[in-house]
Amino acid sequence: MSEQLPVPTSVDGIPVVARPRMTVIGTGYLGATHAVCMAALGFDVLGVDVDAAKIARLSAGEVPFFEPGLQAMLVDALASGRLRFTQDYAEAGEFGDVHFVCVGTPQRKDSQAADLSYVYAAVDALAPHLTRRALVVGKSTVQIGTAQALTERLHATAPAGTDIELAWNPEFLREGYAVQDTLAPDRLVFGTTSAWASAQLAAAFRPVLDRGTPLVECDLATAELVKVAANSFLATKISYINAMAEVCEVTGADVNLLAKALSFDDRIGGRFLKPGLGFGGGCLPKDIRAFAARAEELGVGQAVAFLHEVDAINVRRRKRTVDLVRELAGGSLAGVRVAALGAAFKPNSDDIRDAPALDVARMLHEEGAIVQVYDPEAMDNARRTYPELTYAESMPAALHGADVVALLTEWSQFRTADPEMMGWLVAHRRIVDGRHALDADAYRAAGWDYRALGRPLLPRTVELTASAADEVDLATALAIAEDALAATR
Ligand SMILES: NC(=O)C1=CN([C@@H]2O[C@H](COP(=O)(O)OP(=O)(O)OC[C@H]3O[C@@H](n4cnc5c(N)ncnc54)[C@H](O)[C@@H]3O)[C@@H](O)[C@H]2O)C=CC1
Numbered sequence: 001m002s003e004q005l006p007v008p009t010s011v012d013g014i015p016v017v018a019r020p021r022m023t024v025i026g027t028g029y030l031g032a033t034h035a036v037c038m039a040a041l042g043f044d045v046l047g048v049d050v051d052a053a054k055i056a057r058l059s060a061g062e063v064p065f066f067e068p069g070l071q072a073m074l075v076d077a078l079a080s081g082r083l084r085f086t087q088d089y090a091e092a093g094e095f096g097d098v099h100f101v102c103v104g105t106p107q108r109k110d111s112q113a114a115d116l117s118y119v120y121a122a123v124d125a126l127a128p129h130l131t132r133r134a135l136v137v138g139k140s141t142v143q144i145g146t147a148q149a150l151t152e153r154l155h156a157t158a159p160a161g162t163d164i165e166l167a168w169n170p171e172f173l174r175e176g177y178a179v180q181d182t183l184a185p186d187r188l189v190f191g192t193t194s195a196w197a198s199a200q201l202a203a204a205f206r207p208v209l210d211r212g213t214p215l216v217e218c219d220l221a222t223a224e225l226v227k228v229a230a231n232s233f234l235a236t237k238i239s240y241i242n243a244m245a246e247v248c249e250v251t252g253a254d255v256n257l258l259a260k261a262l263s264f265d266d267r268i269g270g271r272f273l274k275p276g277l278g279f280g281g282g283c284l285p286k287d288i289r290a291f292a293a294r295a296e297e298l299g300v301g302q303a304v305a306f307l308h309e310v311d312a313i314n315v316r317r318r319k320r321t322v323d324l325v326r327e328l329a330g331g332s333l334a335g336v337r338v339a340a341l342g343a344a345f346k347p348n349s350d351d352i353r354d355a356p357a358l359d360v361a362r363m364l365h366e367e368g369a370i371v372q373v374y375d376p377e378a379m380d381n382a383r384r385t386y387p388e389l390t391y392a393e394s395m396p397a398a399l400h401g402a403d404v405v406a407l408l409t410e411w412s413q414f415r416t417a418d419p420e421m422m423g424w425l426v427a428h429r430r431i432v433d434g435r436h437a438l439d440a441d442a443y444r445a446a447g448w449d450y451r452a453l454g455r456p457l458l459p460r461t462v463e464l465t466a467s468a469a470d471e472v473d474l475a476t477a478l479a480i481a482e483d484a485l486a487a488t489r
Pocket residue numbers: 025026027028029030031048049050051054102103104105118121122125139140141142171172173174175282283
């Protein structure tokens with residue numbers, strides 16, 4: 001833990017509020033988590049949303065989505081009196097010293113660009129109520145240039161004479177780990193245009209900074225770009241290994257062993273190198289598309305043209321998974337009963353935005369398969385968005401009488417299920433492991449026809465036994481060589 005730095009009482013004569021009162025505008029997956037965690041850190045927080053039902057549920061102590069750990073923290077924060085929710089922007093303007101903007105930035109319906117209208121609407125609604133000095137902090141993922149445009153808009157619409165500044169503080173949390181990632185992030189990025197804004201933002205994150213969290217301070221454009229660059233890198237890494245899976249399929253090589261062998265190189269690393277059905281969710285797919293679209297507008301489309309290929313590889317994985325199910329079913333999906341295990345875009349989340357699992361289930365359904373979808377947490381969301389699919393009430397109910405099982409989201413209850421017991425429920429022991437999450441040998445031993453993207457059809461006997469190598473410095477390497485040489489003498 002690093003030494004606690006005192007918060008300056010003022011910068012250039014402008015007061016810095018040591019324990020700022022905060023509003024969090026937009027209380028979805030990001031905003032609700034941020035509001036609850038900031039209250040848990042001791043700040044007074046007001047959550048603001050235009051969705052009356054969401055505000056009612058949060059005010060009653062109910063997190064409207066599934067996020068491990070958040071529910072109990074919400075109840076505690078409400079009980080402490082440090083957290084409230086409202087729809088009233090006038091109340092927000094009166095309350096906050098720092099206003100975090102966390103509204104959605106989905107893909108536009110008519111193009112690949114991001115729909116920034118919610119961000120503009122939120123700032124437009126807040127600005128007239130900013131009657132005293134305040135810092136507006138963008139956290140939503142936006143395209144480069146948005147912060148500049150918002151600054152001009154804020155200054156045009158805030159009451160004359162009030163000092164309002166805008167800063168950008170991109171968010172890197174992962175769903176399923178949102179609480180940990182908020183309280184103990186890998187890094188914080190502050191995009192600011194003044195020393196005061198930087199000091200005021202530091203005061204708002206003081207407990208996190210005091211833990212020794214690395215901080216990068218930069219201009220607004222860099223802060224905006226860091227976010228889309230990070231998500232593009234992660235998406236590229238996943239598509240890279242899935243591109244290798246495509247090559248593995250025609251060469252007989254095994255993509256899991258390939259990924260394992262690559263991962264021992266610290267420069268490559270093993271994280272985000274899990275092959276399979278690919279990435280989905282409310283962020284990676286739309287962020288790479290919006291970044292590519294914005295780069296084209298800026299005249300640097302070629303610089304990130306590879307993102308189109310990253311996207312294309314990812315989309316191909318979904319089609320290829322359908323191909324595998326069809327192959328296992330004997331060439332046609334018409335009338336084939338498929339147990340689709342998983343709907344959420346990843347485990348430990350109920351988020352079904354651009355979920356690969358549901359995309360696959362939809363394609364199977366469109367080809368005439370009788371699909372039974374089951375997910376431990378995402379059933380309500382899935383039912384609302386894909387009413388045409390059929391849903392099972394439990395994993396055994398989904399498996400009952402299935403001709404093919406498709407593992408599409410790697411929830412632990414699916415990963416740890418006993419292949420023998422599953423075998424009693426299905427009509428045919430055939431499984432497509434869309435997430436490389438199952439023990440292929442155990443399934444084959446139990447008589448299953450097991451398939452996975454990028455894995456050879458027959459079991460492998462060769463396993464890598466090397467353990468992860470620590471970085472070896474030159475002196476140690478020379479000492480190892482000397483020892484080896486001495487042993488030969
Ligand atoms: N979900 C995640 O894990 C992360 C999301 N982000 C970014 O954060 C932003 C929000 O994402 P999510 O929380 O997932 O979206 P979400 O859709 O769950 O939540 C957005 C919320 O904003 C509210 N809203 C819309 N217009 C509003 C307005 N004018 N005033 C007040 N509230 C308004 C909506 O009612 C909704 O509750 C996006 O830009 C996303 O890319 C960034 C990092 C992580």
